[in-house]
Amino acid sequence: MxxxxxxxxxxxxxxxxxxxxxxxxxxxxxxxxxxxxxxxxxxxxxxxxxxxxxxxxxxxxxxxxxxxxxxxxxxxxxxxxxxxxxxxxxxxxxxxxxxxxxxxxxxxxxxxxxxxxxxxxxGGELFYHLNKLSKFSETVASFYTLEISLAIHFLHNKGIVYRDLKPENCLLNEKGHLILTDFGLSKSVSDEKLYSYCGTPEYAAPELLSSENTGYSKSVDWYSVGCVLYDMLTSKPPYEGTNPVLILQKINKDPKKLWPSFPHYLSSDMKDFLSGLLNRDPLKRWDVDRLWDERYATKEEKSKHKKKKKGKSDTKTSYYKQHNIFRTLNWDKLSKAEYQNSTFGPIVPIITDxxxxxxxxxxxxxxxxxxxxxxxxxxxxxxxxxxxxxxxxxxxxxxxxxxxxxxxxxx
Known part of the structure; x- marks a missing residue:
């Protein structure tokens, strides 16, 4: 509540x-x-x-x-x-x-x-640095996606849906680590659906934008993580428009496409990762909170997981933290405040005063x-x-x- x-x-x-x-x-x-x-x-x-x-x-x-x-x-x-x-x-x-x-x-x-x-x-907004650099490399974008994901997963475990993820709400501290701010649209929930329209349309999940108002869950935050990652890699969100209706029309334009087109220069690993988060069908979208870390999955969960992987499906079934885009990053170290306080992120803001x-x-x-x-x-x-x-x-x-x-x- x-x-x-x-x-x-x-x-x-x-x-x-x-x-x-x-x-x-x-x-x-x-x-x-x-x-x-x-x-x-x-x-x-x-x-x-x-x-x-x-x-x-x-x-x-x-x-x-x-x-x-x-x-x-x-x-x-x-x-x-x-x-x-x-x-x-x-x-x-x-x-x-x-x-x-x-x-x-x-x-x-x-x-x-x-x-x-x-x-x-x-260090200012991630948006400020993105504008200066035009776009980030996959290495830099993966690093900041990891830190955003740590914050979002933590909130979900506390029963909180964030609902307003965008580059402007992601700040960099003096060491270049990402800090999530502005909780004005966040809401404490149990498992009930939410119905109010809120957030920024370019970074909002289609079920949140829909006029049918059938409700949505915390899955909308993971869709927004995909939007921010897409923005970091391409310098624009996956769908743009002057209003929510136009953006929703673009998302649903091709019934056969469940996610946006990706630039040719993105790696196959990155395209695979983005397709899981940006699936417009919330029932087929990557269930990140359930598939967070393979190391802590039970034997029963791993068994079900293997069976699902054998069949063809538009639903992503791999574990989030073990995805290949994070292969050079250490989740355990980066999740600790002491480690972040003693290390630098890939973009270190210039601060003279x-x-x-x-x-x-x-x-x-x-x-x-x-x-x-x-x-x-x-x-x-x-x-x-x-x-x-x-x-x-x-x-x-x-x-x-x-x-x-x-x-x-x-x-």
Whole structure:
């Protein structure tokens, strides 16, 4: 079940919570901007530590309550369900710790906004480096696919579907290892189907885009892994279009083709790997979570696996971690934080000054923060009374990760 905001109405013991405020941080650069808010590079005034601060406007969140939400049997209002989805990102982040997932330190709110204070990942978006290099070699793409896969498999084991995998949500740290960020569309589930449309169409599975709305499972994340890998190798996603309908038409254009065409320069191993992930039929798509690692399969599972391999099928039945594209990589070592902290990835970002955020898009980092802040002050003043009426909806949003966690990961 998705983490409920109702559980959060039990306000923590104030003596145990070090409540932060936006005034505790000095804004340095704008790192990014989306439909729901902004991400800023900020410095904590008391200790000079750098963080990424995600700011979300409460008014925008409440407006979104008019949009389609998850199909579920509930008497809760659309507004309450939308607030729950907002709490979900905070609730998911505070429960997970993985070397390839961004760390979450604080959350708090004021009259107008919600704030998430996160680990600053200075290497910038994978998308930024992909644009600079045009495309990656198979060796580099396989390395980052491995690290993405570690994060996605970890989330699935925790009962979390990510739902928004794309190069913009994959960051590189100072050593060139990949960090997954932005859990705004993630959802905690058991085995039930999901129904809401969300994500970025170019990287979304066809069953998620379909107007038939028959539902989808965590398999959509593995389809998106295939899309990101395809993008790394070719500099574009497998299907492009101006809207979801057009992309879905391209996916289903040829009934006999279950996956996209692959460039001639890709190796047979890479084409084989991509065909398993990008199978448009979710029932035939590579069941990665089940076929994750041959070493931990039972004798019964291996026996069934051998029988399936003998017959011809469009369904991929090989084990994921043992695929040949990963033959030069050590999964066991790369899955450990200590190893990642002491080694470098294939692309090491150039960082001369952390305060410059030089691996982020200049479209954002060159923006004048004073202009942004002054505009927001004017907007906030006009919405203040309305937001006071909704203040109780966001009660319990504040969070502090604790001293030991902060000491391990603060930059």
């Amino acid at each position: 998705e983490g409920s905001v109702l559980d959060s109405y039990n306000i923590p013991n104030k003596s145990k919570v070090n409540k932060k405020h936006v005034q505790d941080f000095h804004p340095i650069k704008l790192l990014g901007e989306g439909a729901y808010g902004k991400v800023l590079l900020v410095k904590e005034k008391t200790n000079g530590k750098l963080f990424a601060m995600k700011q979300m406007c409460k008014a925008e969140i409440l407006i979104m309550s008019d949009e389609v939400v998850e199909k579920e049997n509930t008497l809760r209002s659309p507004k309450m369900k939308q607030v729950e989805r907002t709490f979900s990102e905070r609730n998911i982040l505070k429960e997970i710790e993985h070397p390839n997932i961004v760390k979450f330190f604080y959350s708090f709110h004021d009259l107008n906004k919600l704030y998430l204070v996160l680990q600053f990942i200075p 952390l305060n410059l955020a030089e691996n982020f898009d200049e479209e954002f980092t060159n923006r004048n923060l004073n202009d942004i802040i002054n505009t927001e002050v004017g907007n906030n003043a006009s919405m203040g009374k309305q937001n006071m009426d909704h203040e109780l909806l966001f009660q319990g949003f504040s969070y502090d990760a604790g001293t030991s966690f902060l000491d391990r990961y603060m930059m």
